[in-house]
Amino acid sequence: MQHDHDAYWKDVLGLIRNVLIVWFVVSYGFGILLAPMLNSIQLGGYPLGFWFAQQGSMYIFIALIFIYSAKMGKLDEKHGVQED
């Protein structure tokens, strides 16, 4: 039981870490810190840094939650801890 928990929890933390990296890069990275640089690239009429800050980061947040949710479902089954 204890051993199972540790393996499961390690997988969960790995998944959370990966999601948080993307979450940080699109919002704080592209949207804030790198925005002045990215603004020289145009996405349609949007400067790219501005687009990440006011549009893109939000779309990616949504995708992240559903990806996380689906992967967690698989992890639960892999470790046999899903709900009955």
Add this chain to the structure above:
Amino acid sequence: MSLQAITYLFVGLSFALYIGIAIYCRAGSTKEFYAAGGSVHPVLNGMATGADWMSAASFISMAGLIANFGYGGALFLMGWTGGYVLLAMLLAPYLRKFGKFTVPQFFGTRYYSKAASTVGVFCLLAASLTYIIGQMTGVGVAFSRFLGVSNSTGIYLGMGIVFCYAVFGGMKGITYTQVAQYCVLILAYTVPAIFISLQLTGNPIPQLGLGSDMAGTSVSLLAKLNQIATDLGFAEYTTSTRLSTLNMFVYTVSLMIGTAGLPHVIMRFFTVPTVKDARSSAGWALVFIAILYTTAPAVAAMAKMNLHNTTFNYKIMGNEAAGVAMDPNLDLFAADAGTVYETRPDWMKRWEVTGLLKFEDKNGDGRIQYYNDKNKSPEFQAKAAAAGWKGNELKVNGDIMVLANPEIALLPNWVIALVAAGGLAAALSTAAGLLLAISSAISHDLLKNKFMPDLSEKNELMAGKISMACAIMVAGYLGLNPPGFAAGTVAIAFGLAASSIFPALMMGIFSKTMNKQGAISGMLAGIGVTMFYVFAHKGIFFIKSTTFVDSIGGANFFFGIEPNAFGAIGALVNFAVAFAVKNMTEPVPAEIAQMVIDVRIPKGSKAVDGAH
């Protein structure tokens, strides 16, 4: 039908709908009252969370703030959505597995002491009450503007309506009412946005319109807006940060973790049937929220464009549907460039009455000059002086960007009435969610847990209703007599939640070794530092005359970070103090460490209950 009559009709119909739903779904047990019986479908729960979440501030004020801040407004957009990623991964599923009604209950059990639960109640009340002041003021503002009654009548009306459906319906009634309120508010927000996007860019989808060319030209809307803004001495729209990059960064962190720590949002995840549903429900909530939040920047930029356009005689851009031709070579500084005040459009006259729009003819030429007279660049000053401008003549409250938007774009009356119903739905739904969080903290966590442990379920339900009624009175009183200032309080509520509740929840789940001493001192230190910084700027308990920031280093003395953004620093203090104290005190009991392990796995989740 007159505008007033249509507005009454729309608002009346929407209220009848909410109250009808509340009567149909009234709560018969504490489980239904606090957690809607734990049986709400994740998509519906997401919709209800969206309405719960999007307050009068999101609906009315956010687009105005973005229009004002330009690029820097992104901190609200990212801050108020990014928190849901944290919520979905770090808190919601585990709290659902834990299976209790309230946040203080989690603290009480995980940190094995009533003291932790009481500190939790204190933090929850501090954040929720600060938040509700802003909501009640918003309710008053919305009622008075839309229905033409006085501000205080507006607040009394709002109190009455919330009382009807929150007290009788509890979480169950509130949840289904919020689903209806979401539909009303999202329609009210997107319909005018679609019309305006179509007029300005020819693209009906505002999110794409914002990145398109102005209709009939090959200049992009944002480029045009940048040009007008800089010509008139404002900061460039797409690059203006909020104070500094560091401040913007910290402000965004603060709003994100505050979002994940706000008790009335967390409570929503106790209402879904399973742990799996709690994860996806956060995603659905964000989908429904993002529909409004990705529209807001388009509303902001387009309303700003329309506003500038209104202040010029020969239009600086076209508006084909409104039949306005454009003069591409307009000299903004020419003597006859500004709109003659006497010929201003009707919507300006209407909103002048409310005080949200003020004109003062400083140079006596009878024309409107709307520009940034605070721009210190000598070149710009010289240009303005040569044109005979004697200062900015138009004062615009940001709320107009949404409220007057349909009128500015000459949309039909039913759209204006719809916006009224939407604004009221946004304010009421959030107020109801907050009141429920407050009443459950008082009746369940303080009364039942601390003072009267053998309270029967029937009496507890009654106590919950009475404490909610009292909370409505207090909220109404605060709305009628806002302590000093009200508009900025919403952001501060996030700071308080970010610095106290979020770190304690995180450590409760992700650290098996965090003990009660660490958690309690962390929460107190976090919320303490944040309150200190806020009170230094805004006055003790927001009483203006008691500010003391000048005696300890001047405004924004901590690395130029504004008080609204300070919650992130408070959270760091919370974590640091908690771990330091933990290492100096005795370790957690073995059964608590085992409980943490159980909370982490979905298997064996049960329906929520209120047992301690």
